[in-house]
Amino acid sequence: MKKLLLAGVLLSVSAVALAQGNRPAAAGAPQPPRAAKKPHTVPSPNGAREDAYYWLRDDTRKNPEMLAYLKAENDYADALLAPLKPLEDRLYAEAVSHIKQDDSSVPYRRNGYWYQSRYAAGANYPIMERRKGSADAPAELLFDQPAMAKGHNFFALSDMEISPDNRLAAFATDTVGRRQYVVRIKDLATGQLLPDTITDAEPNLVWADDNRTLMYIAKDPTTLRGYKVMAHVLGTAPATDRVLYEEKDDTFQMSINRTSDDRFWCVRVESTVSDEQRCAPLATPAALTLFAPRARDFRYQADHMGTRWIVKTNRDAKNYKLVTLADADAAKGVAAWRDLTPASDTVFIEDFTPFAGFVAIDQREGGNRMIRLLGDDGRSTPVKADEPAYQMSLSINAEPAKTDWVRYSYASLVTPTTTYEVNARTGERRTLKVAPVPGYDPANYVTERVWAPARDGTKVPVSIVYRKGTKRDGTAPLFQYAYGSYGISTDPAVDPARLPLLDRGVVYALAHIRGGQEMGRGWYDDGHLLNKKNTFTDFVDVTRYLVAQKYAAPGRVAAMGGSAGGLLMGAVANIAPKDYAVMVAQVPFVDVVTTMLDASIPLTTFEYDEWGNPAQKAYYDYMLSYSPYDNVTRQGYPAMYVGTGLWDSQVQYYEPAKWVARLREMKTDSNPLVFRVNMEAGHGGKSGRFERYRQNAEAQAFVLQQLKVAQ
Template sequence: MKPTLLLAALMTLSTPTLAQDLPEPPDVEKRPHVVKAPHGAERQDEYYWLRDDDRKDPAMLAYLNAENAYADAYMARLKPLEDRLYEEIVGRIKQDDSSVPYRERGWWYYSRFETGQDYPVYARRLGSMDAAEQVLLDVNTMAAGKDYFNVGDWEVSQDNRLLAWAEDDVGRRQYVIRVKEIETGEVLDDVIRGVSANIVWADDNRTIFYVENDPETLLTVRVKKHVLGTPASADELVYEEHDDSFYMGIGRTRDDRYICIGVESTVSSESRCAPAADPREFTVLAPRERDVEYDADHHNGRWVIRTNADGAENFKLMTAPSDATSRAQWQEWIAHDEDVFIDGYELFDGFTAVAERSGGLERLRLLRGEVGQPDASAEYVKADEPAYSMGLSVNSEPDTDWLRYSYTSLTTPATTYELNTKTGERRQLKQQPVIGYDPSKYTTERLWATARDGTRVPVTLVYRNGFEKDGSAAMLQYAYGSYGSSTDPNFNLSVVSLLDRGMVYALAHIRGGQEMGRKWYDAGKLLNKNNTFTDFIDVTRYLVEQGYAAPDRVAAYGGSAGGLLMGAIANMSPQTYDVILSQVPFVDVVTTMLDASIPLTTNEYDEWGNPETSVESYEYMLGYSPYDNLSRQAYPATFVGTGLWDSQVQYWEPAKYVARLRDLNTGSEPVLFRTNMDAGHGGKSGRFRRYREQAEMYAFMLDRLDVAEPAR
């Protein structure tokens, strides 16, 4: 369709009251384009032209706007339901809420929300929470008049006098660093643009270390040093990473003695550190090696290193002297365990807390004594439910007997506890307030579904009491399944509205995540990626067979790499699902992975494969890439969302996907495509606006699954 016809289509979209009054879905012009691989393979991509890196092409924008108008027209009938869902969800939020304060260098830091406000206020009090409040950042004021705003990081100087923060008002994760005097509120002239949200102060309280992004790929490429009062153009280069498969970050060690630059790829990492008091020379802790990952922290005169070196696929803990510069100086502390994945750790003066995963669940192990001592007195923090999520919370100071940790489940709102590691006393510091919610009315279960290759896949689900496992219920199943990112059973504020309407909500802990250890991740990436998709399908079929859902009332939901999952299952088993909800989906795998100029591509060769150099990887990706495997068949009702300024999954992937899906879909179920024209990968900013997006998507799903309203 020509641009003028696209605009005409946009203008003719009305606001009907009945589904049959809907206009025809938007159409868009096909333009021949061949995508070539270096090894000679070619593919036709008739919608390639929808890519516009500048996001200014009138024809492309007209198409996105036409799709938005079509979504508006379709959803007009469901607007009352959307409004009810939105009011229910935000009605559970305590609007004047605040975080658990933590102490650092004599000050108590916290964030709080005010009634009716979308953004937090960051503040502190000196000595105790009874002291006068000192506001650091009022993000509501900063975001006024902006469609999008985010503070990605903020750091107070070591003398507690200056504040540096990173802000983004586009949604593309290209941040600007600014600095102010806390006492007076005066914003200094220092402005640093084109950076990641990562700031570290040196001990002199006038030097800031930051990470500069490549303006095209947005990769983190350089660490620079800025001295207050000097122009950013004069900032000194501290370190530059030349391997574009690595990401970069900076931070201070637990004891504040060192500033460290960490670089990591999917399969390798490296740390270089300098004294925070004199950070002129950064020394490598251990040179990078392929298939060797490590991260390090320093406390009480020694390094503690978490690593998978020497075959420790589930990681182990090592120690090393402060002057270590190679792995030869590392000594084993906590040995590798094939059944226990070490996820992280926190160092204290008299104990160490280790975050682990075992049997698909998280746990915290406490090790008594100083760093490096044999594990003679380990104990575990107790959980209260069969399926839960537990992890380290903010433990800002090491000289304490109290460990703060977080706990939640599909029925228990996020809770912060502190545990006295000497006496065993446990105190609840805060539980997420959920207005009108009674956890005793809901039940969570942990099940195991058998995949087609015999692998047992953990599943966590929740439903309202009174649910009968008779095969009649509607169900929403969610998963992610990539990058070793685990889908833990956290409380979900918006899901309560589904449970109250009789739905079942299920989390499929499929391969590609790390719930069952590193082998679980390795079994769902590269040339094993299809396990991710078939696991999800097999979990759905198992739950239907067990009576948790009706075979014709199942919805699936995933975002980003989980959107890849949604596209794959829709191609592989469309009859299994009635609704597909896909947010910012990575659906054009082959084209994206052939283009090193796209953010994230080069860093992810070891996640998906490199189709430029490997014919085997190319063909394997081509076998599951959702865009390339769309075919003439009936697809489920589909809701796809994206953000125009997304830097992680570019908007044109879902745009092309929807355009081709419309061409090939032989079914009659609706396909909606919503583009946030002022948002990026995470959607709109603000704590309430994202629930409006959620409510729209849920209204679409509830309608297609024929879910009745709850009794009022």
């Protein structure tokens, strides 16, 4: 095919845009690029579709024609956003001013050592260290991540596991952003790396008790699916590593972990609606035993403490319950399970950690996440909160068999994340750390929880924050965020990047729409598969409610979502474009049908129970009816900022690239459309703690301009 030259991308708006129905840009204004259209048919069992921008997909990421188009988009974004650079710099400086430069984590004890990470002033990456015997002992350097990151445009150290004898550290790093990790092993006595090198792995490692055998998960290099659990013996070639378990069903993903009492390790495979777990003593790691066989709509997760197993399960409990069984009854399977907690229609169990004598339960009720302590004597004690919208979650509890103290974190939209520990026996609570937010006074801000009626009568919880003095008279700008997929809940917390918006009078709203699990498993069921459109209409209905209640002015509403939340943005842009002045869609999943038809794309096979399998006509038709890319029409759209990473392994860069190309072709408005392509990053953007604030500041400057907020 003829190569697309850069000059050919930057076509004259009078020659192209007018012919396509777009209004001409002002004289001298930067001209948006136009991607070439090339015939391509996407086959499926339920009919073929034409996709003129399919050519933008290049799995090698080397096609010069494709790269030229992405460069043209970045050049256009640079030119269009150049006048906003001073505002971007101010927003970045303001956000970073609320970050403690030389911050450190709360130390935790494990196996005789206290572990901690800390940042030096100005550093993008932390130093990881430990102290023997006491949190005040001299520090021993584990990993100097700033030094490790030098020479890399991207760097992530995503797992570190210390051997039981405290001598070795296995760790997983990614220097591309593709989430294809390399596992190395460091001798902590000498500081030297051992020659053992494992590639294409998940960042999920477990040592056996012999201090020589490391279990890890191997990834398929094409689909990036973790599919084999391997055992590596130090000093041997990875090619000779033993396969301990292989998952043949490509709709399942896997993880490995130690139990809370360090007696067993477990292989857990899970899909959206089914789990299966195998466990073995850490002394004999190859002797894996099936805990309970998989079955559709049967989910469970088992942990061990003392002489019993504790299991979180949805068996006869849609919102999950905890059951227990003695070691001696483990071979009897589910017949031996005995309830620890009852099934509930209002309380959803998110997670749990077993301690000696009690269980700490992480649960949701009324849209909030909270902690409850359940003693072996049956006594149940909730940990109280004083705000209307908040979150609690279990923190690092590294030695639950040896302590009565439970660590947890608390946060709200005005209260900085605070780490506490509470004594399950006495009720005493201690504050371990309040996350420092320099230049921030919680007393200057207000948080609320409101319930917005959806069009089907469902009440949707919304967490709101604004600066005191912001008038609720229908004149304020609103920034609304949501995710709403995979059962992932969006919980409130203070974000330094949000404060510059609040200080300029912007009202911020977290819409806890269906598709998450804020209100329980039914909240998720009502927002996926053939109910997915509830996610989109919930978001729109929340906006209209907030405007009607005078939290915001019509025409001054911004919306943002990322990944599956980017799908939300694309769908909402198609069905309710007039409700929003501007939208931000980061790494958006917008070409739903084409992606779900291609099993070679990472994540596709895992997600049939999330979106549906388009090989089945009912799902194909439903997905096609909302897929943002397929439903772009000749209408006006809000101003839009779209971001992606060339090396994204979760949502491939070509999805937003194609979507933007089609929007440029079809939209009839003169609102700006910015497509920012990070050429050196993956799904999470650039690495480093400050980089996300820089990227965020560019999008925020664009949003504030479109909302006509004083800068």
